[in-house]
Amino acid sequence: MSTENTALxxxxxxxxxxxxxxxxxxxxxxxxxxxxxxxxxxxxxKSSILxxxxxxxxxxxxxxxxxxxxxxxxxxxxARHGLTLVPERRQLYPDLSxxxxxxxxxxxxxxxxxxxxxxxxxGKAIELFPELKPHLKQAAGTLSGGEQQMVAIARGLASDxxxxxxxxxxxxxxxxxxxxxxxxxxxxxxxxxxxxIVEEAPKRALTLCNRRVEVRNGVAADFxxxxxxxxxxx
Amino acid sequence: xxxxxxxxxxxxxxxxxxxxxxxVAVWYRVCNILNxxxxxFAMVGALGVDNLYRVKGLPLPVAIATTxxxxxxxxxxxxxxxxxxxxxxxxxxxxxxxxxxxxFALSFFIDGVAKMLFGTDVHAAPALxxxxxxxxxxxHLERAGLLVLACAVIIGGAFWLYIxxxxxxxxxxxxxxxxxxxRIVGIDTRRYRRLxxxxxxxxxxxxxxxxxxxxxxxxxxxxxISLTGFLAAAxxxxxxxxxxxxAGLAIGVLEALLGGYVSxxxxxxxxxxxxxxxxxxxxxxxxxxxxxxx
Numbered sequence: 100m101s102t103e104n105t106a107l108x109x110x111x112x113x114x115x116x117x118x119x120x121x122x123x124x125x126x127x128x129x130x131x132x133x134x135x136x137x138x139x140x141x142x143x144x145k146s147s148i149l150x151x152x153x154x155x156x157x158x159x160x161x162x163x164x165x166x167x168x169x170x171x172x173x174x175x176x177x178a179r180h181g182l183t184l185v186p187e188r189r190q191l192y193p194d195l196s197x198x199x200x201x202x203x204x205x206x207x208x209x210x211x212x213x214x215x216x217x218x219x220x221x222g223k224a225i226e227l228f229p230e231l232k233p234h235l236k237q238a239a240g241t242l243s244g245g246e247q248q249m250v251a252i253a254r255g256l257a258s259d260x261x262x263x264x265x266x267x268x269x270x271x272x273x274x275x276x277x278x279x280x281x282x283x284x285x286x287x288x289x290x291x292x293x294x295x296i297v298e299e300a301p302k303r304a305l306t307l308c309n310r311r312v313e314v315r316n317g318v319a320a321d322f323x324x325x326x327x328x329x330x331x332x333x
Numbered sequence: 334x335x336x337x338x339x340x341x342x343x344x345x346x347x348x349x350x351x352x353x354x355x356x357v358a359v360w361y362r363v364c365n366i367l368n369x370x371x372x373x374f375a376m377v378g379a380l381g382v383d384n385l386y387r388v389k390g391l392p393l394p395v396a397i398a399t400t401x402x403x404x405x406x407x408x409x410x411x412x413x414x415x416x417x418x419x420x421x422x423x424x425x426x427x428x429x430x431x432x433x434x435x436x437f438a439l440s441f442f443i444d445g446v447a448k449m450l451f452g453t454d455v456h457a458a459p460a461l462x463x464x465x466x467x468x469x470x471x472x473h474l475e476r477a478g479l480l481v482l483a484c485a486v487i488i489g490g491a492f493w494l495y496i497x498x499x500x501x502x503x504x505x506x507x508x509x510x511x512x513x514x515x516r517i518v519g520i521d522t523r524r525y526r527r528l529x530x531x532x533x534x535x536x537x538x539x540x541x542x543x544x545x546x547x548x549x550x551x552x553x554x555x556x557x558i559s560l561t562g563f564l565a566a567a568x569x570x571x572x573x574x575x576x577x578x579x580a581g582l583a584i585g586v587l588e589a590l591l592g593g594y595v596s597x598x599x600x601x602x603x604x605x606x607x608x609x610x611x612x613x614x615x616x617x618x619x620x621x622x623x624x625x626x627x
Contacts, residue, residue, distance in 0.1 A: 153517075174517060174518075174519050175519035179519070190513050190514035191511065192506065192514055192515075194506075195503065195506060195507060195510060200507075202500070202503070203504060203507050203518050203520075205500065206504050206520055207518055207519040210499075210500050210501055210504075212499055212503070215500055254518065258518065258519075
């Protein structure tokens with residue numbers, strides 16, 4: 100893979116919480132336009148990889164976003180360079196309205212509410228979810244699980260990401276809602292955004308993803324191919 | 334008309350409690366620390382201006398500016414040195430130590446320094462707007478009281494506009510709702526911790542300066558104000574600034590009525606007895622559980 104085609108390059112990434120090592124020496128790259136699944140059993144370090152890459156927790160090892168080396172523990176830097184996280188369990192602001200939740204995604208690049216409201220990224224994020232329209236003024240905590248997931252994705256999109264990292268987007272959602280979430284993610288991918296999706300069950304993720312990184316016991320292995328079983332280590 | 338005058342006096346002190354309660358509640362939401370030193374900053378404002386103006390002979394505007402500057406600089410340094418090590422360092426302290434200890438210690442520290450600098454007598458900053466109390470029919474309002482109310486309304490209004498109409502204000506609310514969620518969109522919650530702490534110290538100092546001509550302050554006055562602001566914030570579960578505001582006003586009015594009708598001497602004692610009884614009758618209203626467990 101040539102360097103100018105690389106969206107995200109992770110080398111020897113380690114994340115520990117106190118004495119517990121959650122991720123050990125993970126190395127993988129994601130090309131521009133890829134949809135990459137990070138799969139593996141729960142508690143094996145999938146989310147910690149995303150947390151380390153996006154700067155939510157301190158890490159060792161290198162992370163390059165579009166060729167620029169990312170400082171450890173700086174979420175704002177990562178967001179400004181195009182990498183945004185839609186976290187596990189959504190992490191919304193329950194008492195704020197859905198619209199306020201979404202517009203705060205813009206905080207990554209502006210502090211002006213006027214510019215945020217008029218921005219194409221905010222407009223697109225709102226338009227992508229017509230089902231949220233009647234609920235935009237409602238407190239996010241009162242929305243259904245599926246609607247909350249949509250708000251979380253919309254908040255991620257408002258930051259105008261080139262790489263969107265989504266952690267367990269369908270956790271606790273009914274099958275129909277999960278399908279809708281995946282349809283939206285597929286749409287985002289089609290428009291050129293690079294996707295990284297963390298899923299415990301690879302089956303659904305691999306309907307969309309062309310890449311897969313398998314994590315076991317904090318060790319990441321890069322799989323190639325378009326489905327489980329066809330993998331070869333690189 | 335005694336009742337009306339007591340209510341007016343109560344609203345004046347209550348507005349201070351309300352503003353302090355909102356400061357305590359908002360700060361707690363952002364960084365999980367209860368500010369028990371808020372009243373001490375008010376005391377330093379009052380006694381500092383008195384000392385510089387009356388004892389050192391500085392012109393009043395210079396005395397006020399110097400005091401406010403010193404309070405702001407001190408609060409900034411305290412955040413940068415103590416709170417930063419406590420909360421941001423690799424060996425961060427957690428739980429009840431952070432929630433209460435650091436600002437409680439700060440309160441004692443400020444009291445000690447104030448005792449050395451200002452002595453133990455009752456003093457007050459000079460009245461900024463001197464003259465007879467304003468009278469409407471048989472209702473009286475001290476000019477200083479009107480200044481306090483005006484200040485409370487301006488500060489409260491500015492804060493409301495900030496929260497309602499700016500992205501920074503919404504980011505502040507988001508930090509209070511969900512710290513992890515706030516960091517995900519790039520909000521620096523430490524910045525808000527510092528901003529609100531320094532802002533609170535400055536607001537407290539200003540209130541101390543304009544209110545002290547009514548009540549007079551000693552180096553120990555801060556603790557009572559902090560305690561009352563803290564209790565008002567507690568009635569909002571430390572997480573609902575709106576309820577803290579109402580509770581602050583209510584406590585102020587109740588305090589004045591008790592002082593006027595029950596006993597000037599034991600009014601405060603009865604007040605705290607009533608507040609304690611309310612806590613017993615309505616424990617869920619108090620946020621101690623959530624405050625301690627975070």
